[in-house]
Amino acid sequence: MLSFGIEVLNQGLAYGVLAIAVTLTYKILDFPDLSVDGSFPLGSVIAAVVLLKWGSIPLALLLAFIGGLGAGLLTGFLHVKLKISNLLSGILVMTGLYSINLMIADNRSNLPIFNVKTMFTVGAWVEKLPLDLQPWVTKFYSTLILLIVIVLLKLVMDWFLETKLGFLLRITGDNPQLVIALGEDIGKTKILGLMLSNGIAAFSGAIAMQMFRFYDISLGSGIVVVGLASVVLGTSVLSFMKSWKITTLVVLGSILYRLSISVALALKLPPSNLKLITAIIFILALVLNNKELRPKFLKGWDKHA
Amino acid sequence: MKKIITLALVLLMLMVGCTTAEPVEEKEDVKVIGVLLLVTHPALDATLEGMVSELEAMGHSGKFEIVIENANGDAPTADLIAKQFVSDKVDLIYAIATTAAQAAFNATQGTDIPVVFNAVTDAVAAGIVSSNDAPGGNVTGVSDAAPLDLQLQLIKELMPEAKKIGMLYNLGEVNGLIQVEQVQALAPQFGLEVVATGVTTAAEMASAAQQIAGEVDAFYNITDNLVVSNTAIVTDKAAQAGIPVFAAEDGAMDQGLLAVDGLSYLKLGNQAAALVAKILFEGVSPKDLKVSTATETSLVINQTIANTLNITISDALKARATLID
Numbered sequence: 001m002l003s004f005g006i007e008v009l010n011q012g013l014a015y016g017v018l019a020i021a022v023t024l025t026y027k028i029l030d031f032p033d034l035s036v037d038g039s040f041p042l043g044s045v046i047a048a049v050v051l052l053k054w055g056s057i058p059l060a061l062l063l064a065f066i067g068g069l070g071a072g073l074l075t076g077f078l079h080v081k082l083k084i085s086n087l088l089s090g091i092l093v094m095t096g097l098y099s100i101n102l103m104i105a106d107n108r109s110n111l112p113i114f115n116v117k118t119m120f121t122v123g124a125w126v127e128k129l130p131l132d133l134q135p136w137v138t139k140f141y142s143t144l145i146l147l148i149v150i151v152l153l154k155l156v157m158d159w160f161l162e163t164k165l166g167f168l169l170r171i172t173g174d175n176p177q178l179v180i181a182l183g184e185d186i187g188k189t190k191i192l193g194l195m196l197s198n199g200i201a202a203f204s205g206a207i208a209m210q211m212f213r214f215y216d217i218s219l220g221s222g223i224v225v226v227g228l229a230s231v232v233l234g235t236s237v238l239s240f241m242k243s244w245k246i247t248t249l250v251v252l253g254s255i256l257y258r259l260s261i262s263v264a265l266a267l268k269l270p271p272s273n274l275k276l277i278t279a280i281i282f283i284l285a286l287v288l289n290n291k292e293l294r295p296k297f298l299k300g301w302d303k304h305a
Numbered sequence: 306m307k308k309i310i311t312l313a314l315v316l317l318m319l320m321v322g323c324t325t326a327e328p329v330e331e332k333e334d335v336k337v338i339g340v341l342l343l344v345t346h347p348a349l350d351a352t353l354e355g356m357v358s359e360l361e362a363m364g365h366s367g368k369f370e371i372v373i374e375n376a377n378g379d380a381p382t383a384d385l386i387a388k389q390f391v392s393d394k395v396d397l398i399y400a401i402a403t404t405a406a407q408a409a410f411n412a413t414q415g416t417d418i419p420v421v422f423n424a425v426t427d428a429v430a431a432g433i434v435s436s437n438d439a440p441g442g443n444v445t446g447v448s449d450a451a452p453l454d455l456q457l458q459l460i461k462e463l464m465p466e467a468k469k470i471g472m473l474y475n476l477g478e479v480n481g482l483i484q485v486e487q488v489q490a491l492a493p494q495f496g497l498e499v500v501a502t503g504v505t506t507a508a509e510m511a512s513a514a515q516q517i518a519g520e521v522d523a524f525y526n527i528t529d530n531l532v533v534s535n536t537a538i539v540t541d542k543a544a545q546a547g548i549p550v551f552a553a554e555d556g557a558m559d560q561g562l563l564a565v566d567g568l569s570y571l572k573l574g575n576q577a578a579a580l581v582a583k584i585l586f587e588g589v590s591p592k593d594l595k596v597s598t599a600t601e602t603s604l605v606i607n608q609t610i611a612n613t614l615n616i617t618i619s620d621a622l623k624a625r626a627t628l629i630d
Contacts, residue, residue: 004392011381098505102476107503110479112407112432114414212384214407214432217477219380262385265374275377 006143008262012255013146014211015226017204019234019250020157022227024197027235027246028161030173033194034090034224036201038097039071041220043202044209045104048111051210057119061206068202069195071097076191101217109217118210119145142211149207153200154247169193201227222275229282230254236285257281336369336397336585339390341409343402344378346530347556348570352401352423352447355574356581363582380404387412397421397585399577400446403431403479410444419584419591422446423577424570426480426528428596437596445591447577448598451528451553451568453487455602457495459566460523460551463606463616469498470551471521473513473539475531476503484527484553507535514539518546526552528568536560549614555605558629563614564606568599576600605629 018040025033043064050060071093078089105111120142126134160166171178172189179186201223209215234253235246264277340353353373360369372395376383387408390398398420400409406422410433413420423446425431434440437448460467472488474481485501492499500521502513510531514524524543526532532539533554540561543550549563558565576597583589604626611618618626 004389007385007388007392011385015381098476107476107482108479109475109477109482110403110407110431112430114407114410114432208381212380212408213411214404216380216404216407216479218378218404258385261382262389265382265386265389 003139004262006140008258009255010142010146010211011208012258013143013150013251014204014208015230015258016150016251016254017153017207018201018223018227019230019254020153020247021197021200021204022224023231023246023250024157024169024193024200026228027231028170028173029190029193029197031086031190031194032090033075033197034087035071035075035093035097035194035198036090036224036227037220037222038094038101039068039198039201040205040208040223041101041215041217042067042071042097042104043205044215044219045101045111045217046202047206047209048113048215049104051113051116051118052111055116057117061119061203064206065199065203068199068205071202072195072198073191075198076187076194079194080187080190098217101220105215105217110214112214113210114213118213119207120210146207150251154245154251157247158245165189165192225278225282226257227254229278229285230257232282232285233257236288239288334368337393337395338369338371338581338585339393339395339398340371340373341383341386341390341398341400341405342373342375343383343405344530345375346534348528348533348554349401349424351556351570352449352574352577353399355571356399356423356577357574359575359578360582363578365582365586369585376405376408380408383408384412391416391418394418397581399423399581406433406444406446407431410442413443417443420444420446421577421580421584421591423573424449426450427483430479430483434596437598439592440594440596441592443591445580445594445596447573447580448596449528449568449570449573450487450598451484452566452599452602453484453491453553454494455566456525456551456553457488457491457497459564459604460497460525461495462619462622463564463611464523464549467497467522469500469521471514471517471524472499472501472527473510473517473524473529473532474501474503474527475529476505478529478531481527481529481532484529488525488527504531507531507538510535510538511542514542515545518542518548521548523548523563524550526550526557526562528553533557536562547614549610549616555603558605558607561610562607563610563616564604564626566602566604569603572601573599603627 025031046064046067047060050063075089075093078084079086122138122141126137129137168184168189172186176186230253231250233256234249238249238252260281374386376386383405391412398409400406400420400422401424403425406425409420420443426449428434428448433444472485474485489499500517502517504510504513524539526539536557537560540550552562552565553567555565555567580594584591606618606626606628608628609630
C-alpha cells in the first residue's frame, strides 16, 4: 500500500510542475491560457524524440523547455501583436500544436521509450551502496528526484517573482494601469509570462512522459483543467496556510488532486463519472475560495490564519 | 483550533488516499487477474468477455478472480491503476488496448508479474515485446492486427474493377497509422491504390469522407477506435456517392457496411484466455509464449446493399459467407 501511496505522490509532484506553470498565467498574470494543452505534450514528445535519438536527459529537458518557450511566445504574439483575444490565442496555439506534435514524432501518436535511460533510471552506483540500503534507494529514487526538481523550481520561481521583472508580471495581472504608469511595456511582460509558463508546462510534460515511459498524444488532453484544479485546490483548501507561498500551495494542490482521483478509483465510482467528479471538486474548491459564498462554519478561516 | 481541525481533515484525506482499494485477499489457489481496460468500447469489452468466458469454458471457473479497472481513456489514470495492481500483487494483469498495455509493462518492470495484452495492433512498435515470436519479457498477448490481405482480396473479388480505396484514420491513435501503412504496402499487389486521410474528430471525419467519396471506388474502415465508433458517418457519405464500405471488424455490420472478412474481438478474447491459462495454471513463462494473432476470420456480406450497388456476389463467396439483409 505504501508503494501505491508513493506512486500517487510521484504523479502529484510531476503534475505539480504543471500547476506552477498554470499558476503563472491564471493566478499571477490573470491570463486564461489554454495553449498549455498543446505545450505539455509538446514537451513530452520533444523529450521522447531526443531520448530516442541521442539519449541525453539534460538535452531532452532543455529542448522541451525551449519548445514550450516557443509555444508561449506564439500565444503571446497572437494576443499582444495580432490583438486576438486571450482565450482564442490559446485555443489556436493548442490546436496548431496538435499537428506540430504529430510532426515531431514522425506522424506517430505514441512513442515508447522503454529501452532508454530516463531521469528516473537508477544508475549502477546503487550497487555500491550497503545492501540493506539498496531497495530503499531504488524505491524512493523517483520521489527524491521529483522532490529535488520541484523544490528547485519553487525556489527559483519564488526568487524570480521578487525580482523587478517578477514584480512587473504580478502587477500586470493585478493592476495593468500601474504598469503603464511605470512606463513599462505591458505587452512584453505578458509575452514573457506566457513563455515562462508554457516552458515550465512543457518541462512538466517531459518529466511526466519519463515517468510513464511512453509518449502518447492524449497525454495533453484536458491538462489545463488538471493544472487549474490543482491551483484551485491548493489555494482554497489550504488557504489557511497564509504564510506558505503560492508555489508550495499549488504543488500540494496537485498532490491532493491525484489523491482525490485515486480515492474515486478506490471507491469504485464509475470511471465515466470521473470528469464530473473533477468538475464538482473544482466547484466546491471555488466556492470555498469565495469569501461571500463560504459556508458559515468555515467563516473563521481567513481571520484565524 | 480550526487550523488543527483542517490539518486533521487533510491528513485524513491523505490516509484515505493511501488505503485505496483494500489489498486483494490472498486465497488459496485463487489467482487474481487485474484487468486494465483503457476505455469501454464494444470491441474492447468483447476481448474481456471472450477471455473470461473461455477461461470458464476451459474448466478454470472458481480458480480465478477478476478485478476490473477502467482508465476512461486517460493515460495517467492507466499508469496509476497498473501501479496499484502491482502494489496489490495481483497474479496477472490483463491489459486491453495499447496505452493500457504500455502502462502495465512499465509498472511491472522489476517484478515477476506477468502481463497479457489484447487489442494492441503492433506490440513491437509499442515497445512491450522484443518480437512477436519471442516476446522475451514478462509480457505477451494477442494482437488485433487485422488480416489486411484478406480484406483487399475481398474488395477485389466483389469489385474486380476497383482501383482506388479510401481510408480514414485517427491521427491521435497509433493503431490507425500502422494499418494505413500496411494497407499502402499491400495494395499494389491487388492493383489497388490507397487514398488516406488522417482526422482528429468525428466532425472532421464527415468532411474528409465526403471529400474522398468522390475519388474512390470503395471505403475500407480499419480497426481504429474513432473510425469504428463513427462507422455510420462513413457509410452515410459512401451511400450518397454510391460506393460501398468494407471493414476489418464485424461489430458495425448493422450500420451499412457491405462486407467484412475480419476479426471477432470475442475470439481474440478467447485466444488471450489460452495464454492466461498457460501462465497462471501451467506455470509457463510469458517470455516463451508467442504473441498470437487472429487465427480465423468470418465473412459477412450485406445482400441488400450489394443489390442496391449492383454488386454480384460470386457463388464461391456465397458458399463461405454469412449473408444478411
